[in-house]
Amino acid sequence: MAWRWDPAALCSVCVLPAAAVREHIGLASPLQWRVLLEFAADGDAFNLHACAKMLHKPTDAVYEALQYWKASGILIGEGEEMPKEPPAPAKVTETPAPVTRPQPVKPQMTEVLQKEKEDETFSNLLFSVSARFGKPITPGNMETLLYLYDTAGIPADVILLVVAYAVAHGKINMRYVETVALNWLDGGISTLPAAEEYLRILEQKDDAAARVRRILGRARELDRRSRDMAHTWLYVWGMSEELVTVALQYAAENGRSSPIAYANTVLTDWHENGITDPKEAKKALRRSMKPAAKRRAQTEESSLDLKGYEQLLEDYVPSLPADKEKS
Numbered sequence: 001m002a003w004r005w006d007p008a009a010l011c012s013v014c015v016l017p018a019a020a021v022r023e024h025i026g027l028a029s030p031l032q033w034r035v036l037l038e039f040a041a042d043g044d045a046f047n048l049h050a051c052a053k054m055l056h057k058p059t060d061a062v063y064e065a066l067q068y069w070k071a072s073g074i075l076i077g078e079g080e081e082m083p084k085e086p087p088a089p090a091k092v093t094e095t096p097a098p099v100t101r102p103q104p105v106k107p108q109m110t111e112v113l114q115k116e117k118e119d120e121t122f123s124n125l126l127f128s129v130s131a132r133f134g135k136p137i138t139p140g141n142m143e144t145l146l147y148l149y150d151t152a153g154i155p156a157d158v159i160l161l162v163v164a165y166a167v168a169h170g171k172i173n174m175r176y177v178e179t180v181a182l183n184w185l186d187g188g189i190s191t192l193p194a195a196e197e198y199l200r201i202l203e204q205k206d207d208a209a210a211r212v213r214r215i216l217g218r219a220r221e222l223d224r225r226s227r228d229m230a231h232t233w234l235y236v237w238g239m240s241e242e243l244v245t246v247a248l249q250y251a252a253e254n255g256r257s258s259p260i261a262y263a264n265t266v267l268t269d270w271h272e273n274g275i276t277d278p279k280e281a282k283k284a285l286r287r288s289m290k291p292a293a294k295r296r297a298q299t300e301e302s303s304l305d306l307k308g309y310e311q312l313l314e315d316y317v318p319s320l321p322a323d324k325e326k327s
Helices: 007-011 019-024 032-046 046-055 057-071 110-118 119-132 139-151 158-168 173-188 194-215 224-236 241-253 259-272 278-287 291-303 306-312 322-326
Strands: none
Touching: 007 057, 007 173, 032 046, 032 057, 032 241, 032 306, 046 057, 046 139, 057 259, 110 119, 110 139, 119 158, 139 173, 158 173, 194 224, 194 241, 224 241, 224 306, 241 259
């Protein structure tokens, strides 16, 4: 049976780039394809929030899908930021007010002195903070510490950890300590184990970001999204730096505008297929090449250096395990 378009359906058409179909038919997720189809159908009238509502997906998930197509060179979007969700319509029924942090009404110095006499933990806190700062703390700083400790209810050991964190980053002032401590509190970090775990992950992200910057030869800091990706590769998935280098160099040398985002697609594919060895990863890239590029690589393999090899990988499609490929 021969198939053809129903002429009645062709009264309104949308256009898809051939590269999107040929290079990403097995790589892009179903959601990424649905978002691209909506974009193709709507054209200039495309709206992120309307798309998310139609697909019954969160706005940030649709935004991530658009970022995938941008990183793949299919869409162009310069300097866009993650848009905020549109405000929900006002409800007629009265809702309770959200729980907020205590109002910053600082205690008086008389209260500080009284607390210092009555509470040994607070007394030790004042002494320890002064020692960390390397100078006597002012009455205003004492009032801030009492507010954090007594009014906000932050444990003394957590406050000391914030102080140590501030000093390590050259922020020897109580205003910075107060801001960080209250931000941690808002984020649910109110115990010493939670604070230590938060700082451990933060240190891992700093290290992962620095390693990715070194691989790419970048001087500027990575944004939050890129830092999270780097942390996932190197710490959550436990990938080797050599394996990450293969993906990043592949993305960068093939002219991707967002090499980190595109490398994330490649590394996710490898992670899902259990590819951990850099040599096997290169073989996966080789299997993913177009037939013409693969034949060219086979004839030149003996004299091919790494850079020349990567340049042959012009069109990446999802890697498949060898057994699946044969079938």
